[in-house]
Amino acid sequence: MSLLSMPFLIINFGGEMIYVLEQRLHAQNIPKDKSNKVLQDVTRAMFSPKFIQELMKPQEIYSPSSTREIFDRLAHSSIMRLSESSMDKLYDLMTMGFKYQLVSCTHPRELAEVTLNHLDAIRTAVSTSDSTVEQVDAAIAQFVKLCKELSSAEFAQIRQTLAAFFQDKRIKVSLFLQDNIQNPDGTIALTKGGPIPNDATLEAPGAIRYYENGSVTATEKFDSPLTGTIGEQLAGDVYDPKARDSKLGKNLYTIDRKKPDAKKTPAAKPSSTASSTTTSTQKLKENKGSAVPELNALRELIGGGGANDFKITNLFGDESGGDGAGAKNRDIVINKVERATLLGGIEEEFSKLGGDSSAKDLGDLYDEIAGN
Amino acid sequence: SGNTTEFRGKQMASELPLKHTPSLGYNNLSYSPTLKKFIYTHKGEVHVCNAGAKSCSSFQLKGAFQARVCGDFTIAVAANGANFFDLNGEKALFTVPFAEEASRDTFLSRGIAVSGNQAMIGHSSGAISVLEVSADKGSYSKTLVEHKDGITDITSGSLGGAAVFVSADMAGEVIVWDAASLAIKARLTVAVGDTCTSVGVCGDFIVCGYGSGHVRLFNADGSKAVEIAAHARWIQAIAVDPANSLAASVAEDQVLQVWNVGKKVSLKSSKFIKDALLTGVQFTGDGTVAVVAYDNDRLQLCPV
Numbered sequence: 001m002s003l004l005s006m007p008f009l010i011i012n013f014g015g016e017m018i019y020v021l022e023q024r025l026h027a028q029n030i031p032k033d034k035s036n037k038v039l040q041d042v043t044r045a046m047f048s049p050k051f052i053q054e055l056m057k058p059q060e061i062y063s064p065s066s067t068r069e070i071f072d073r074l075a076h077s078s079i080m081r082l083s084e085s086s087m088d089k090l091y092d093l094m095t096m097g098f099k100y101q102l103v104s105c106t107h108p109r110e111l112a113e114v115t116l117n118h119l120d121a122i123r124t125a126v127s128t129s130d131s132t133v134e135q136v137d138a139a140i141a142q143f144v145k146l147c148k149e150l151s152s153a154e155f156a157q158i159r160q161t162l163a164a165f166f167q168d169k170r171i172k173v174s175l176f177l178q179d180n181i182q183n184p185d186g187t188i189a190l191t192k193g194g195p196i197p198n199d200a201t202l203e204a205p206g207a208i209r210y211y212e213n214g215s216v217t218a219t220e221k222f223d224s225p226l227t228g229t230i231g232e233q234l235a236g237d238v239y240d241p242k243a244r245d246s247k248l249g250k251n252l253y254t255i256d257r258k259k260p261d262a263k264k265t266p267a268a269k270p271s272s273t274a275s276s277t278t279t280s281t282q283k284l285k286e287n288k289g290s291a292v293p294e295l296n297a298l299r300e301l302i303g304g305g306g307a308n309d310f311k312i313t314n315l316f317g318d319e320s321g322g323d324g325a326g327a328k329n330r331d332i333v334i335n336k337v338e339r340a341t342l343l344g345g346i347e348e349e350f351s352k353l354g355g356d357s358s359a360k361d362l363g364d365l366y367d368e369i370a371g372n
Numbered sequence: 373s374g375n376t377t378e379f380r381g382k383q384m385a386s387e388l389p390l391k392h393t394p395s396l397g398y399n400n401l402s403y404s405p406t407l408k409k410f411i412y413t414h415k416g417e418v419h420v421c422n423a424g425a426k427s428c429s430s431f432q433l434k435g436a437f438q439a440r441v442c443g444d445f446t447i448a449v450a451a452n453g454a455n456f457f458d459l460n461g462e463k464a465l466f467t468v469p470f471a472e473e474a475s476r477d478t479f480l481s482r483g484i485a486v487s488g489n490q491a492m493i494g495h496s497s498g499a500i501s502v503l504e505v506s507a508d509k510g511s512y513s514k515t516l517v518e519h520k521d522g523i524t525d526i527t528s529g530s531l532g533g534a535a536v537f538v539s540a541d542m543a544g545e546v547i548v549w550d551a552a553s554l555a556i557k558a559r560l561t562v563a564v565g566d567t568c569t570s571v572g573v574c575g576d577f578i579v580c581g582y583g584s585g586h587v588r589l590f591n592a593d594g595s596k597a598v599e600i601a602a603h604a605r606w607i608q609a610i611a612v613d614p615a616n617s618l619a620a621s622v623a624e625d626q627v628l629q630v631w632n633v634g635k636k637v638s639l640k641s642s643k644f645i646k647d648a649l650l651t652g653v654q655f656t657g658d659g660t661v662a663v664v665a666y667d668n669d670r671l672q673l674c675p676v
Contacts, residue, residue: 001437001480060479103649103667106605106624108583152583153521153542153567156606157480163396164415167667183647187667190626190647193604201566201584205625207601208637214561214596225627225644226604 002157003058004150007143008115009067009162010055010298012101012249014046015118016094017071018125019251021080034079036128041078043126047135051301056142061161066296073302092171099166100181101248103188107197108155110246111162112147113238117249119143120241144239152199175252193229198245204230388671391428392419394651396666398482398524398569399609401652402440403662404459410671411439411446411461412652412664418448420461421671423656431461442486444507447493449481454493454503456510468510473517474499483526485537487551492516492537494523500539502554516554518547529573529614532592538578540568546580548594558594572612572619574633579619581607587621589633598637602629613655618676620661622650628663630676643674 018039025035045051062070071091075082082090101114119140126132150158170186183189196202205224210217236245392414394400402411410421418431418439431439431448433455439448445465446457453469470481474495483494490513491503498519503510521543528537528551535551546560546568560578567583577589577597585603587610590596603623611620612633618640619631628650629642648665655661660673 003479108606151521151542151567152565153524156567156583157522157542160396163666167395167415168393187647190649192626192644192646196604199565199584201563201582201586203584203601205585205601205604207599209599211596211599220638222600222639224602224604224629224639225642226625230604 001060002154002161003060004146004154005061005158005161006057006059006298007055007146008111008158009061009165010046010070011115011139011143012098012118013067013071013094014074015115015122015249016097017075017090018042018118018122019097019253020090020093021075022125023253038078038080039125040129040132042074043122044132044135045074045077045302047122047132047139048301049135049138051298052139052142054297054301056146061165062296062298064165066299067165069296069299070302073299077302093173095166095169096171096173096176096182097252099169100176100188100252102159102162102166104190104248105159105246106194107199107202108152108159109199109238110197110248111155111159112150113244113246114249115143116140116238116241116244117246121249121251147238181252193226193231195231196233198234198236202233204233386673388421388423388426388673389428390419390421390664390669390671392417392430393667393669394664396608396649396651397438399438399440399652401609401654401662401664401671402446403654403656404441404446405657407459408656409441409460410654410662410664411441413437413439416450418446418461429461431457432464437480438482438484440484442484442491445486445505447484447486447491449484449493451475451481454484454491454501454510456505466509468503468505468512470495470501471512471515474501474515480522483523483539485526485528487528487535487537490551490554492526492528492539492549494519494526494539494541496522498522498541500526514554516549518556519543519545521545524568525570527571527573529612531573531578532576534592536573538571538573540571540580542567544568544582546571546578546590548578548592558590558592560590560594561596563588569607570610572610574612574614574619575617577633579610579612579633581610581621581623583607585623585625587619587631589637597635600631600637602631603627608649608651609653611653611655611661613657613676616676618655620653620655622653622663624649626650628653628661628674630661641674641676645672648672 022039025038068091072087075087105111123133123136172186176182180189196204205226206221208220208222234245237243394412395415400412408423412419413436416435418433418436420429433448433450435450436448437450439446446459446461448455453467455467456465457463458465477497478495480496481493485492489505491505493501498521500516502513502516504513519541521541524540524542526537526539537549537551540546544562544566547556548558550557568580569583570581572579580588583606585605585607587600587602588596589598602621603625605623605625607621607623609622617633619633622628626645626648627642630640632638632640648668650663651666652664653661659676661676663672
């Protein structure tokens with residue numbers, strides 16, 4: 001276990017939340033100034049100096065239910081109000097997104113790159129406000145300072161602590177299934193081989209060296225199962241956004257993709273319709289009412305949205321009554337120029353179809369959009 | 373399970389289903405050859421997988437960091453101390469709390485070994501608790517403060533005929549202790565910045581697995597004998613079979629490798645296990661080596 005895992009948990013989760021919110025607000029055709037306000041407010045809540053200060057303290061990792069409470073509050077720290085099922089779906093996407101990134105790290109120190117990728121993206125998302133950017137920059141500075149003090153072994157500890165948090169989470173996300181990030185059973189798919197990470201102690205497998213008095217006397221080779229799959233050693237800079245090796249922690253929802261072929265979608269259907277979404281979030285709700293209230297210092301530091309004229313009652317619902325272009329858009333091609341994404345049409349379509357949203361998971365919704 | 377593989381004319385199960393998935397941690401698999409039971413931790417719980425009966429059970433203990441089969445005991449280490457159970461894990465025998473000087477500044481304890489009537493338990497502070505144990509009771513003996521970084525693993529064995537403990541830490545320092553007197557016999561040459569995650573004693577060698585993916589063999593005097601660029605990712609566990617001069621290593625590159633250990637080292641067998649962040653390995657003594665992976669509900673048995 002580690003006492004330094006909280007910054008990694010909260011910042012990466014927060015980054016995933018910003019990605020999804022940003023994309024949903026755009027897909028809903030929410031006016032730019034309103035959606036900007038939501039992102040600004042949520043970011044300011046998460047990066048308030050008091051919150052960051054509390055976050056950086058050495059402490060045990062929060063329980064899943066306490067962590068969920070933090071993000072419930074963060075999501076509601078602005079003018080936006082989410083239905084419980086919307087919040088559940090948002091949180092499930094955050095969970096599986098970060099789990100994929102965590103599990104895919106090729107070296108413990110890559111966790112720093114993942115977090116910094118999220119931080120840089122958050123900074124960009126709020127770039128219209130100098131004061132918010134200043135707050136994010138202050139947090140980045142503290143985070144970088146922390147990372148530079150940690151050994152690879154300590155990063156490994158942090159990763160092991162986070163791994164326990166995400167253990168057994170198998171919520172299927174259509175995007176991830178389609179991209180082969182996730183296997184049909186919900187487990188994360190790993191890459192075989194790949195480039196050697198940038199660390200002086202590492203080398204590609206294959207050599208056996210014999211020593212006498214500290215000097216090499218002979219070298220032999222063996223055939224590793226990974227022979228042929230290992231790439232050149234990376235040489236990037238963790239702390240330079242332009243020279244960072246890792247792509248993990250970048251936005252999973254703005255990647256070019258083709259419409260999946262019909263053969264794939266049956267596999268994406270979950271075998272049990274007792275939704276995995278419901279199961280995971282149900283457990284969190286059950287824990288909320290436990291007899292001993294859990295200390296949640298971070299949650300207490302998040303302020304509410306305050307009085308506002310404009311309220312978004314349901315992020316994923318059809319409410320604005322505007323031109324509806326986004327709502328009717330069945331386009332599942334996602335390109336980097338923020339088009340309505342795969343997820344964009346899902347909730348609108350679903351609310352039109354009716355039914356209890358909590359009984360379906362994203363795989364079902366995806367299939368409906370794809371017209372199967 | 374219907375998955376079997378033929379090996380030396382016998383049908384053997386190549387997979388055992390696990391009711392709970394193993395957590396990601398160093399050396400998260402232990403084995404009792406007498407009872408044919410595997411032990412591992414799942415989010416602070418200790419679970420038992422009975423290879424013979426293909427059934428699973430768990431210990432009455434929460435907050436366990438690690439559990440290991442040592443002689444006639446299964447020892448599960450938690451914040452409250454070292455909990456000694458019978459081999460089945462059904463009977464809690466006694467608990468030895470950690471002394472203040474070991475538990476202060478410690479948030480994690482791991483590395484468990486027994487030699488004779490002494491047990492060693494490692495702590496994240498770098499301290500090592502030494503306990504005196506007999507069949508039905510145990511007591512605190514002393515705290516060794518030699519390592520400067522958190523302990524990753526401790527093992528015991530016969531090194532060239534002499535009973536030793538070997539302890540490793542996050543900075544990569546490895547110390548060989550005389551099992552009876554606890555005098556330091558050797559400090560292994562450190563590879564700077566390379567964490568030693570797992571150690572084993574095999575014949576005349578100390579076998580060490582590292583975060584860099586290297587497996588290194590050291591002589592009893594602490595000098596490096598062999599260095600294998602074994603894995604492409606962080607090694608999570610190694611196991612040794614001194615009777616057959618074998619060592620096994622598993623890493624996050626999804627690869628299991630079995631090595632012939634001696635003055636000459638060679639790869640005996642290997643397996644790529646798709647999507648498996650391997651986190652534990654054990655020789656069964658039945659011609660197979662068992663592996664488990666993080667968040668994976670199957671224990672795999674591979675021919676050696």
